[in-house]
Amino acid sequence: MTFNPKNYAKRSDEVAENYEKREQWRKENEHLAVPFFIEGLRDQVPPIYPDEMAVIGAPSGDGKTNILKVWHAQIQESLTSSRRRAVTVYGSQEETTERLIADDYEKRGKMAVASAPSVFVGTSFGMDADSIEDIHMTNFINTLGFINSGMFAEPMPLAVVEYDYLQATPYDPTRKNMVTGEQYRHQVNDNTRRLFKAAQTFHTPVITASQTSIKSMNSAYSKDIPIPGRGDFSEASGVYQIPDFVYSFIHMRNASTVGRRITEGQWDFTVEKNLLFFWFLKARGHNPETTARGVGKVFPIRIINDQYVYDPEYHQSLLA
């Protein structure tokens, strides 16, 4: 496609006009935004609108996939009850599509799972190794295009795209034989950027997960509560820079010992098995005074009955 500068250079009056249109659109389409998965923090963490992308960061084994699954189930439920015609897309580089639904299948049975408004993208039971490598970012985005316009009788809106996770993405064929660390960083940056663009292409909120470093931490919240900071996203700075929202988590039982008392700064608490800390790192275009009051703050979260729960009273009880 020929580059046309006219599409990119806008006079201030055009931009002002577009701003108003965008604000109006957001106001009229609040129902298309995905609310934050922790109900108690929805007044602190803004919803993710179509065209926006969020990254969930946590060290390996700290429950990124579980957060994505819980969030996905919430969106499925809300979509079903609204009767809106749209599907959620859950792409995984980590689990087969069959394993993705395993818990849900056990809990709710085949019929409920078989009629969920969702498409799962990933490898399947019995797939050969070459095919597994084929679902790199280019093909993942092509698959989104297929779901959007070729999989159903009419074009299908995507209510959300969840992608698990950036660093597990196979190499694109052009980079397959380039094994230097530099090339890998480029690849991760590039994948993040293309996923970000996919949010705009398909007018959908995108939520993805990212590993944070486990060897060393550059900008953790504190020594004893090592929630990954902006400099701790693995491989590429783009993972933090590109998305609109960045949420960071640490599961305290992995960072410390259950039962251990931690006294640090404003905190004074005993580590519980189900305790996590959430650091709301970034909310592009939002005002910390009004629309994203939680940005920069840290919140204790507990997993209760498979849900992530924030309780202000519990939060108070953890403060020194």
Add this chain to the structure above:
Amino acid sequence: MFDQLPPEFAALQEKIQWVKQITANEYHSSCPVCGVEPHHSDANPSNRFVMWVESRTNGKPFGFCRRCGHKWTHGKQDVVWTDEEKAAFQSKRRELNQREEERVQEYARNVIMRQGIYRTYMQNLSESTYGKQYLTQRGFTSDEWNRWFGYGILNDYKCKGEHSTYYTPAITMPVIGMGFVVENVKLRVTEAHHPNDRFRNIYKTKAQHVHFPMRDKGIENKVLVVEGEMKANMVAMRVLNGKDDLQVVGSQGMGIGARMVYALESAEVIYLCLDPDTYQTNKHGKIPVLETARKFGLDRVRLVRTPLKVDDAILQGFNVRNAINMAIKPSQL
């Protein structure tokens, strides 16, 4: 003996002298080319020309003379039609269809509704624990809905079954045509000795009925076709709940006949929610759901797939509304 010529063969109206309906799908007549046989009489009729409303080869109307070998289909005939003739054919077809519709409606009003036998059966149900339990097991737990659908019970139905004749209870329900006309009374034999004994109609109407569980007055833009009246009732009750832009109709079995096709002529989109076995290749090498889709016109058909029969699936937590949203075109199968 002269039965009504089916609308699909309207073009032969003036060319045959005698016709008899053999089954819902098969008619015998004198041949449009070689005419009546010399020995023709009521006892020994000229029945060499066989017509199938849905032929086995392509699901379309087809006629064949066993004497002269003349073959007749819509697309290819011995006579080349002019545009005027084609228009006349269309108009005749519409007229015959209308006449058939009037015949069914007249019979429904003058015989079935006047006799009102289904009302007696409804009364029986109010006193039948067995009947209520049966309906509850099938997911019809609301007395209000059961009254709406007109469920009743015939306690000692004499079932002429596949292998024997026996007495059994049967759940009854009126088959509701467009405009709340009771066109037949369906029986669901509750203690059938053979799978083929499960369903019976009380009246022999020689018509395929389109069941409107929500008593609709006409055809809307979006219609969901469900296989069987009870399933249509289930979808109406549990999925649409009477408040939807989608209209549900029940067909009698998986085969969609001309009457249903004509009835849904004005619908913009037809969602087909047929049983899972209709997606399997049958003994004729055809996939029944696709054959049905072709009759309605592939462009306006959407396929709604369910892992089980839709009523069983609903009872096990299947969300039909989501499945409708995720429907596919026949070409995407």
